[in-house]
Amino acid sequence: MAGWSKNMVSGALYEIRVNEILSQREAECLLAVADGQRLNVTAKHLGISAKTVEVHLRNTRKKLGAATTTHALAIAISRGIAQPAESDFAAAA
Numbered sequence: 001m002a003g004w005s006k007n008m009v010s011g012a013l014y015e016i017r018v019n020e021i022l023s024q025r026e027a028e029c030l031l032a033v034a035d036g037q038r039l040n041v042t043a044k045h046l047g048i049s050a051k052t053v054e055v056h057l058r059n060t061r062k063k064l065g066a067a068t069t070t071h072a073l074a075i076a077i078s079r080g081i082a083q084p085a086e087s088d089f090a091a092a093a
Contacts, residue, residue: 021063029056034073
């Protein structure tokens with residue numbers, strides 16, 4: 001299922017395209033980390049364990065060929081998989 005996934009855990013700094021590369025859960029976990037959420041907060045919000053969040057992030061890094069989660073986000077942005085979310089500030093400018 002393709003589409004944009006917004007992080008519902010925090011202020012939605014990024015949106016991630018859910019497609020054949022990243023699953024919905026992988027996108028949600030990457031979004032949460034990109035927005036500065038702790039693993040346990042993300043896990044509680046998604047109704048999964050922190051260990052499962054770690055597995056999703058590890059899978060995301062592997063799929064994108066990234067060494068770190070930050071690197072995975074940078075790759076996702078450069079490939080057009082992730083983009084900064086529209087914000088009230090940006091809309092007012």
